Amino acid sequence: MNDTAFDFDRYDRIRPIRWTGDALELLDQRKLPFEVGYVRCDSSEAVADAIRALTVRGAPAIGIAAAWGLVLAARSVDAADGAEAAAKLQPAIDHLNAARPTAVNLAWALARMRRVLVSAGSDWRDVIEAEARAIADEDLAANRRMGALGAALIEPGSNVLTHCNTGSLATAGFGTALGVIRAGVAQGRIDEVFAGETRPWLQGARLTVWELQQDGIAPTLIADAAASHLMKSGRVQWVVVGADRICANGDVANKIGTYQLAIAARHHGVKFMVAAPSSTVDMDTPSGELIHIEERDPGELFGIGGNRTAADGVGAWNPVFDVTPHDLVDAIVTERGVIENPDAGAMREAFGG
């Protein structure tokens, strides 16, 4: 087991977001794993549409995409300085921000872009392009740091279960929970990785399995419904997931199904780890019941891959996130460090507020 040397390049070749200098290219995650292709966005409206359609998805990734979307919007704005530009770009900021409600990274990235814009001078275009690049570069560095910090919590010989997709496809690269898993496998701490399919959009079956295969890691796919049975068998020691918003008391919003994994994990003595960059921490939201949970088209439940499986005329309810209370979380890992048994006091100590 090697705790320090780590060949990131081997485990970090997927880039879901590419800035070409005059457009944003997004790896179309609706088409994976059988088609690897990029969608070209040359306007902020196209980026907002791509975020809403899950062409690009994953909390950090949608923040990064939105930051570049603002750079695209700036191409059609004349302004003498950043303050004037900020006023003219506010509609584009609002439109991007409205694309999805739950992941705080979207609002965080746009607020950060606006903050540097309003105080910029005549070079405001260069300033926001540099800021968009910094947001992406910092996310990649944070993920690599989190990978090491989270993996260090996992005893050698462990097996882990993960949910949804929290890898390179959901971030600037390397991933959050999947970054912990990549580092844990590379260091010989993790023997077997179980991936939940993550209905209805199948981020696990379509994206996480594909990502890990690119690394030469062969995950075991399970039905979401098999997770408690797996934990009861004693075959996993950790559940490792990402987050879309971590509240001031440590409550965690994440992909639907995470909450029941946390309940089952606590019942079966399996440790529960949340890995997310500090850009996912929202100290302005006191607790999880205040988080806007996105509800998507019920039609996502009626079929798979364009083939209908549900009877005609059936209704459906499709919340795509849920909230895990902090007292079911054993550790929150960010690039700033590990918070064990998170609560409001521990979050305040780590993030202020």
Ligand SMILES: CSC[C@H]1O[C@H](OP(=O)(O)O)[C@H](O)[C@@H]1O
């Ligand atoms: C590191 S991504 C965090 C989070 O985003 C995913 O949601 P979606 O695929 O709907 O964008 C999922 O909740 C991941 O855990």
